[in-house]
Amino acid sequence: MKKLLIIDDNDTDLQSMAALLAETYAISTCTSNIEAARLLDIEKFDFIILDLSKKPESSIVSIISSIHGLSSSTPLLCIGAAIQASIIVLAIKAGAHDFMEKPFTANNLKAKLLLAAYPTDLREKATDYNYNAHKIPAIIGSSTIISTICETIRLFAKHDASVLILGESGTGKELAASEIHRHSKRSDKSFVPVDCASIPEHLAESYLFGTEFGAYTGSTRRKGFFEAAESGSLFLDELGVLALPIQAKLLRVLETRTGSRMGSLHLHNYDVRLISATNAANLNDSGQFRRDLLQRINTLVLEMPPLRAHLEDIPEIAIFFLAKFDSRKVISGPAMQKLHEWHWPGNVRELKNVIEKAVVFSDARDTILDSDIHTDTTPRWGVMQQSLHL
Numbered sequence: 001m002k003k004l005l006i007i008d009d010n011d012t013d014l015q016s017m018a019a020l021l022a023e024t025y026a027i028s029t030c031t032s033n034i035e036a037a038r039l040l041d042i043e044k045f046d047f048i049i050l051d052l053s054k055k056p057e058s059s060i061v062s063i064i065s066s067i068h069g070l071s072s073s074t075p076l077l078c079i080g081a082a083i084q085a086s087i088i089v090l091a092i093k094a095g096a097h098d099f100m101e102k103p104f105t106a107n108n109l110k111a112k113l114l115l116a117a118y119p120t121d122l123r124e125k126a127t128d129y130n131y132n133a134h135k136i137p138a139i140i141g142s143s144t145i146i147s148t149i150c151e152t153i154r155l156f157a158k159h160d161a162s163v164l165i166l167g168e169s170g171t172g173k174e175l176a177a178s179e180i181h182r183h184s185k186r187s188d189k190s191f192v193p194v195d196c197a198s199i200p201e202h203l204a205e206s207y208l209f210g211t212e213f214g215a216y217t218g219s220t221r222r223k224g225f226f227e228a229a230e231s232g233s234l235f236l237d238e239l240g241v242l243a244l245p246i247q248a249k250l251l252r253v254l255e256t257r258t259g260s261r262m263g264s265l266h267l268h269n270y271d272v273r274l275i276s277a278t279n280a281a282n283l284n285d286s287g288q289f290r291r292d293l294l295q296r297i298n299t300l301v302l303e304m305p306p307l308r309a310h311l312e313d314i315p316e317i318a319i320f321f322l323a324k325f326d327s328r329k330v331i332s333g334p335a336m337q338k339l340h341e342w343h344w345p346g347n348v349r350e351l352k353n354v355i356e357k358a359v360v361f362s363d364a365r366d367t368i369l370d371s372d373i374h375t376d377t378t379p380r381w382g383v384m385q386q387s388l389h390l
Contacts, residue, residue, distance in 0.1 A: 001024075001025060001026045002024075002025055002026070002046035002047065003025065003026045003027075003028070003043070003044070003045045003046050003047075004021060004025035004026065004027050004028070004045060004046065004047045004048075004049065004113070005027075005028050005029075005030070005036065005039060005040070005045045005047070005048045005049070006018060006027060006028070006029045006030075006048075006049045006051075007029075007030055007031075007032075007033070007036045007048065007049065007050045007051065007067075008029070008031065008049075008050075008051035009031045009032065009051070009054075010031075010051065010053070011031060013051065013053075014029050014031065014051075015029075017049070017109075020106040020109060021106065021109065021110070023144045024110060024143070024144055024312075025046075025047070025113075028043070028045070033063055033066060033067070036067060037066065037067075037070060040067070040070040040071050041070065044071070044074075045071065045074055046074065046075075047074065047075050047076075047077065047113050048067060048071065048074055048075070048076045048077070049076075049077050049078075049079060049113075050063070050064070050067065050076060050077070050078050050079070050096070051078075051079050051080060052078050052079065052080040052083055052087065052091065053079075053080045053081055053083075053102070057084075057086070057087055057090070060087055060090050060091055060094065061090055061093075061094045064076065064078070064091055064094035064095050064096055065094050065095060067095075068094065068095030068096075069095075072095070075097040075098075075113075076095060076096045076097050077096070077097060077098050077099070077100060077112055077113060078091045078096045078098070078099045078100070079099070079100045079101070079102060079104075080099070080101065080102060081101065081102035081103070083099070083101065098112060100112050107309075107310070107311045107312055108311070110143070110311075110312035111311050111312045111314065111315070111340045113312075114312055114314075114315045114316070138175060138178070138179050138182070139153075139172065139175060139176070139179065140313070140316055140317045140320045141310060141313035141316055141317060142312075142313065142316060143310040143312050143313045145305050145309060145310040145313075146305075146310060146313055149176070149302070149304065149305070150179075152302055153176060153179045153180055153183065153302070154183055156180050156300050156302065157179075157180050157181075157182075157183035157184040158183075158184070159300070160184075160185075160186075160273055161299040161300050162254070162273070162274045162275070162276070162296070162297045162298075162299045162300065163177070163180060163274075163275045163276070163299070163300045163301075163302060164276055164277070164278070164294075164297050164298040164299075164300070164301050164302070165177060165275065165276070165277040165301075165302045165303075165304060166277070166278065166279070166283075166301065166302070166303045166304065167277070167279070167303060167304030167305070167306070168279060168304075168306050168347055169279070169346070169347065169349070170307075170346045170347030170348055170349030170350055171304035171305065171306060171307070171347045171348060172304055172347075172348055173237060173277040173304055174193055174235060174237060174277070176302060176304055177191075177193070177233070177235040177237075177275040177277065178191055178193070178235070180233070180275060180302075181232070181233040181235075181273075181275070184233070184273070186231065186232050186233055186273060189229075189230070189231040189232030189233075190228065190229050190230070190231075190232035190233075191229075191232055191233050191235065192225055192228050192229040192232065192233070192234050192235065193235040193237065194207075194208075194225050194234065194235060194236050194237065195237050195238065196236055196237060196238045196239055196241050196242050197237075197238040197241045199242075201243055204242055204243065204246045205246055205249065205262055206224065206261075206262050207224060207225060208224050208225050208226060208246070208250070209224040209225075209226055209227075209249070209253070209259050209260065209261055209262065210222055210223045210224030210226075210227055210261035210262070211224075211261050211262045211263055212261050212262065212263035212264040213263070214263055215261070215262040215263025215264075216262070216263070221261075224261065226253065226259060226268075226270050226272055227268060227270075229272045230270070230271060230272065231271050231272075232272065232273070233272070233273045233274075233275055234272050234273070234274055234275070235275045235276070235277070236274065236275075236276040236277070237276075237277045238277065238278055238279075239276040239277065239278050239289075239297070240278040240279070240283075240288050240289045241288075244290060247289075247290045247293050248290065248293075250293065251290065251292060251293045251296055253270065254274060254293075254296050254297070255296065257269060257270050257271075258270065274297065276297050306344070306347055307344040307347045307348055307350075307351065308343055308344055311340055314336075314339050314340050314351065315331075315336055315339075315340075317348060317351055318331060318336065318339055318351065318355055319331070321351065321352050321355040321356070322355055322359070322368070325355060325356050325359045326359045328366060329359060329362060329365075329366055329367065329368055330366065330367055330368070331358075331367075331368045332367050332368060332369050332370065334369070334370040335358070335368050335369055335370045335372065335373050337370070338370045338373045338375075339351070339354070339373060342354075342375040350375075354373060354374065354375055357372075357374055358372040358373055358374070361374065
């Protein structure tokens with residue numbers, strides 16, 4: 001856990017900020033510059049937060065200079081309420097890395113600290129992504145939320161019960177399912193992902209359970225997804241879109257662990273772990289989702305968070321995607337800040353798309369600028385011309 005020093009002469013604000021960050025950082029606090037100097041003399045910190053509220057403009061430079069002199073390599077984030085622009089300029093010139101205005105949320109503050117570590121900390125991660133692919137975690141992020149998700153995945157992987165994964169589109173539900181399989185005792189067998197939304201309704205039964213010759217006009221003998229996943233894991237994404245009669249047969253299969261191909265009376269025994277996923281909104285619609293099926297598949301529930309709930313992971317995820325698309329490029333601080341300010345309705349999938357576009361718009365430049373970041377999905381020829389210098 002990285003170490004953070006918070007310097008604030010208002011004890012109430014000091015404790016509130018420490019509480020916001022306690023799960024992410026090992027925190028030390030002090031209320032005076034003298035005490036801060038003592039702590040910096042005996043301990044090395046990864047970040048420093050200094051509150052400039054109510055400090056006279058004449059003392060800003062000396063305060064920051066003294067802190068910066070004791071720990072010049074440590075990113076210093078200054079905060080304050082209603083701070084004049086002239087004071088912010090002085091703070092940056094004196095050695096502060098960045099400034100953040102009060103009030104702020106925990107996510108915004110964590111993201112600022114991550115940006116303060118950029119490019120050193122995150123560029124080290126980028127080096128790992130470029131040259132040590134075998135060390136890359138499947139789910140990228142260092143936030144408490146993502147750490148909890150990874151711990152839950154490892155816990156669920158130890159057991160063989162059905163798992164229901166909830167989450168918005170683009171949050172990584174299939175990735176989580178594959179990780180549960182990868183860490184399970186079935187990892188040496190097949191992981192079969194199925195997008196239920198892409199299956200034509202009249203073919204859903206044959207896709208899932210297979211067919212025998214003559215089951216319907218033009219049918220051939222073939223396995224279904226359940227047979228293909230034998231001894232492994234079957235991931236049914238967007239399960240709620242399946243028609244209710246198919247859900248009824250699926251429930252029967254899960255209850256008995258047996259089923260038959262279309263056009264056959266022969267029962268197959270299925271040794272398959274079911275992992276399914278859906279958008280949480282579907283669960284409350286009894287006309288779309290059978291309640292008895294839901295009760296059967298929700299033994300273990302994993303909820304994947306939207307990207308807006310862990311904005312502090314954006315720099316790390318962005319660096320990961322950039323390493324995949326063009327390992328020679330880096331993302332500028334303003335560009336990273338622009339990524340953080342977007343609300344990401346498409347979640348991680350949208351972020352991946354934005355980074356890929358940024359690589360294109362940056363063209364021959366080694367650095368991705370904020371002008372290369374396009375979060376509006378509507379094509380605008382004028383913007384494209386300007387970005388590509390046409």
